[in-house]
Amino acid sequence: MATETLAAPVPAARPKAQSQLMQQRLRAARWFLLPMMAALAVVAGWPLLRSIYFSFTDASLNDLYGAEWVGFSNYLQIRTLESGRTIYRGLLVDPAWWNAVWNTVRFAVISVSAEAVLGMLVALVLNAEFKGRGIVRAAILIPWAIPTIVSARMWGWMLNDQFGIINDLGMKLGLLSQKVAWTASPETAMTAVLIVDIWKTTPFMALLILAGLQMIPRDIYEAAEIDGVHPIKQFFRITLPLVRPALMVAIIFRVLDALRIFDLIYVLTPNSAATKTMSVLARENLFDFDNFAYGSAQSTFLFVLIVLFTILYIWLGRVNFDGGDR
Amino acid sequence: MKINKLMAGLLASVTLVASAAQAAELSIVSGDTGTGLAFLQTQLDLFAEQTGHTVTIVPMPSSTSDQFGQYRLWLAAGNADIDVYTTDVIWAPQLADQFLDLSEAAADVIGAHFPSIIESQTVDGKLVAMPGYTDAPALYYRTDLLEKYGKEVPGTWAELKATAQEVMDGERAAGNPDMFGFVFQGNAYEGLTCNALEWVKSYGGGQVVEADGTISINNEQAVAALEEAASWIGTISPEGNLAYGEEESRGVWQLGNAVFMRNWPYAYALGNGSDSSIAGKFDVAPLPAGDGAEARSAATLGGWNYAVSKYSQDPDAAIELALFLSSPEVQKARAINQTQLPTIEALYDDAEIAEAAPIVPNWKEIFQNAVPRPSAPTKADYNQVSSLFWSAVHDTLSGNGSAAENLEVLELDLTDLKGSGW
Numbered sequence: 235m236a237t238e239t240l241a242a243p244v245p246a247a248r249p250k251a252q253s254q255l256m257q258q259r260l261r262a263a264r265w266f267l268l269p270m271m272a273a274l275a276v277v278a279g280w281p282l283l284r285s286i287y288f289s290f291t292d293a294s295l296n297d298l299y300g301a302e303w304v305g306f307s308n309y310l311q312i313r314t315l316e317s318g319r320t321i322y323r324g325l326l327v328d329p330a331w332w333n334a335v336w337n338t339v340r341f342a343v344i345s346v347s348a349e350a351v352l353g354m355l356v357a358l359v360l361n362a363e364f365k366g367r368g369i370v371r372a373a374i375l376i377p378w379a380i381p382t383i384v385s386a387r388m389w390g391w392m393l394n395d396q397f398g399i400i401n402d403l404g405m406k407l408g409l410l411s412q413k414v415a416w417t418a419s420p421e422t423a424m425t426a427v428l429i430v431d432i433w434k435t436t437p438f439m440a441l442l443i444l445a446g447l448q449m450i451p452r453d454i455y456e457a458a459e460i461d462g463v464h465p466i467k468q469f470f471r472i473t474l475p476l477v478r479p480a481l482m483v484a485i486i487f488r489v490l491d492a493l494r495i496f497d498l499i500y501v502l503t504p505n506s507a508a509t510k511t512m513s514v515l516a517r518e519n520l521f522d523f524d525n526f527a528y529g530s531a532q533s534t535f536l537f538v539l540i541v542l543f544t545i546l547y548i549w550l551g552r553v554n555f556d557g558g559d560r
Numbered sequence: 561m562k563i564n565k566l567m568a569g570l571l572a573s574v575t576l577v578a579s580a581a582q583a584a585e586l587s588i589v590s591g592d593t594g595t596g597l598a599f600l601q602t603q604l605d606l607f608a609e610q611t612g613h614t615v616t617i618v619p620m621p622s623s624t625s626d627q628f629g630q631y632r633l634w635l636a637a638g639n640a641d642i643d644v645y646t647t648d649v650i651w652a653p654q655l656a657d658q659f660l661d662l663s664e665a666a667a668d669v670i671g672a673h674f675p676s677i678i679e680s681q682t683v684d685g686k687l688v689a690m691p692g693y694t695d696a697p698a699l700y701y702r703t704d705l706l707e708k709y710g711k712e713v714p715g716t717w718a719e720l721k722a723t724a725q726e727v728m729d730g731e732r733a734a735g736n737p738d739m740f741g742f743v744f745q746g747n748a749y750e751g752l753t754c755n756a757l758e759w760v761k762s763y764g765g766g767q768v769v770e771a772d773g774t775i776s777i778n779n780e781q782a783v784a785a786l787e788e789a790a791s792w793i794g795t796i797s798p799e800g801n802l803a804y805g806e807e808e809s810r811g812v813w814q815l816g817n818a819v820f821m822r823n824w825p826y827a828y829a830l831g832n833g834s835d836s837s838i839a840g841k842f843d844v845a846p847l848p849a850g851d852g853a854e855a856r857s858a859a860t861l862g863g864w865n866y867a868v869s870k871y872s873q874d875p876d877a878a879i880e881l882a883l884f885l886s887s888p889e890v891q892k893a894r895a896i897n898q899t900q901l902p903t904i905e906a907l908y909d910d911a912e913i914a915e916a917a918p919i920v921p922n923w924k925e926i927f928q929n930a931v932p933r934p935s936a937p938t939k940a941d942y943n944q945v946s947s948l949f950w951s952a953v954h955d956t957l958s959g960n961g962s963a964a965e966n967l968e969v970l971e972l973d974l975t976d977l978k979g980s981g982w
Contacts, residue, residue: 295632295633295636296636296658298636394800395798395799395803396800396808396811396812396815413800415798415799415800415802415803418746418747418799418800418801418803418804418958419799419802503803504623504625504749505625505748505749505947505951521628521629521632521633522625522943522944522947523941523943523944523947524632524941525944
């Protein structure tokens with residue numbers, strides 16, 4: 235979606251005089267795009283519009299087609315009680331919802347920052363020439379290749395307070411004074427989720443950054459070395475600016491992913507208010523609580539938030555998906 | 561030409577379906593705890609032998625909250641792939657529209673079951689599900705440890721706490737640093753609602769929402785009950801107990817690392833299994849009572865039932881399966897192999913069961929004192945009521961606000977949810 239909004243203005247800005255071949259190519263390209271657009275409209279566009287529609291109704295899962303239009307009351311209703319007191323109800327004043335928003339944002343910011351830094355370190359190591367580099371590159375992808383549900387379950391057992399290997403190692407090495415109930419206590423629940431997420435997605439980040447690193451021509455470094463530039467300065471003056479476009483794209487992928495985090499938290503700490511994110515809360519309302527319309531309103535809000543964020547990020551970060559700075 | 565071919569194809573498929581009606585292929589979904597699915601499979605093999613219908617098990621996670629979300633989704637989508645659902649005792653009012661009425665098919669056998677259980681599965685005169693087994697938790701205790709320290713089986717929560725503390729300290733000093741006093745289901749899910757309802761009820765603090773729909777949870781006895789429970793965490797119960805479900809607490813217990821455990825009957829047979837380190841070293845008793853004028857021992861009524869989806873393509877065979885799984889033969893095998901309680905009253909006097917699983921007859925008393933969760937009065941809102949309740953309790957247990965504060969907010973939330981009526 236982001237690609238389209240960005241790509242669209244580019245051809246329009248081109249000079250009008252186009253060769254016949256170019257026009258023919260453009261026409262062909264449109265035809266090739268058509269199946270994908272149709273598929274997207276069916277599997278993404280239609281469900282999205284339905285969710286938005288349901289958020290303005292009183293739909294329940296048992297009776298989806300008998301839903302009636304209720305306007306904005308899922309988002310905000312202002313009611314005046316008989317005593318004259320005015321009360322506000324709805325998503326925009328729901329403390330559970332804002333707690334989930336805060337959890338999600340906190341999760342996204344911390345996890346993506348940590349993953350960017352760690353991913354960069356890993357990518358720099360993998361970019362260096364050493365023996366067995368191919369094997370290390372493949373091995374580092376393993377956490378990313380494991381399905382999230384499986385890794386969440388696996389970590390759930392590793393973090394278990396009685397049988398978990400993390401507590402066992404921590405105690406034996408003297409790092410922990412007593413066994414910690416990682417996923418149970420509200421203070422450590424978010425940390426546990428963050429650890430697992432960072433473990434899982436750092437390889438993805440590293441891979442995207444590595445691709446960017448390999449685009450940097452070697453001769454720039456050679457020139458810098460001849461001029462006697464310190465390696466740390468080389469990193470900040472050469473590597474970072476040149477890898478920035480790839481890094482920005484990697485970060486936006488991860489942020490979009492992190493903002494709708496669901497599976498990991500649903501498996502690891504399903505009902506803890508300390509880690510409940512927007513997606514987890516929306517699912518709970520949609521399916522568990524028979525509040526289909528309210529859950530749809532939450533999903534819609536999440537969608538709007540992600541769209542706003544994406545636009546803001548692209549605008550402020552001047553991300554160019556064609557590669558290179560604009 | 562084309563139409564002819566299409567018609568021929570349609571006819572062929574109709575004949576195929578017709579011949580399949582003789583031997584149907586059914587699917588049943590069921591959650592998995594311990595060896596439950598392996599047992600179910602043996603019974604389904606019997607069913608296949610008797611009727612020729614083959615049944616596939618679709619396994620689900622053991623958490624009932626997880627199962628419910630999935631079932632609701634499947635049923636709302638009119639999923640025809642699942643014929644028989646294994647349903648929790650509390651779901652009948654919420655899913656009644658999606659299941660077939662079994663009252664006619666089961667008219668001959670209904671009378672044999674406990675009336676209260678049949679009633680819990682009847683919504684507006686419609687029998688939503690056939691009872692498979694009933695459940696009422698008990699206090700599991702280590703006979704060897706109580707004997708070693710010369711202690712009685714506790715009758716109140718205060719006694720339980722004192723005994724648990726003493727035995728735990730003694731065992732830790734004797735060289736088992738992983739020993740704990742009491743494990744229960746403390747994760748924020750339906751299981752915590754069951755546990756907390758027992759505490760509150762045992763203190764005479766009501767049932768959260770009473771049968772007539774009044775919200776009763778904000779009272780002194782309920783506060784006292786939750787304060788008592790909160791004092792266990794980090795003392796006699798591990799802090800990780802706040803993340804335990806049934807299987808996690810059974811894990812700690814079955815490794816021999818707990819003096820007491822609150823759990824359902826299924827843990828009895830498993831605890832005496834060959835791979836258990838506590839086989840023959842434990843027994844069960846009614847859960848302790850609280851403190852106060854109306855204090856009593858209370859056990860939350862659980863139990864599982866078999867409901868037939870109205871989207872089933874072979875409803876007759878599916879009803880046959882539901883009836884088979886609730887039949888005396890299957891319930892008897894279940895009682896003997898799984899120590900799961902029959903819903904048929906006569907089976908409590910069965911000599912074979914009494915010999916093979918002596919706890920089953922004893923459990924009749926616990927079961928008869930069982931307290932239902934407020935699923936009947938709160939109807940479609942039950943899941944949300946339960947979620948609000950377990951959240952308030954979980955907050956209290958993890959030290960996030962006092963019992964009085966959390967129950968006050970809970971009362972407000974429940975009143976909002978109730979609106980003008982459940």
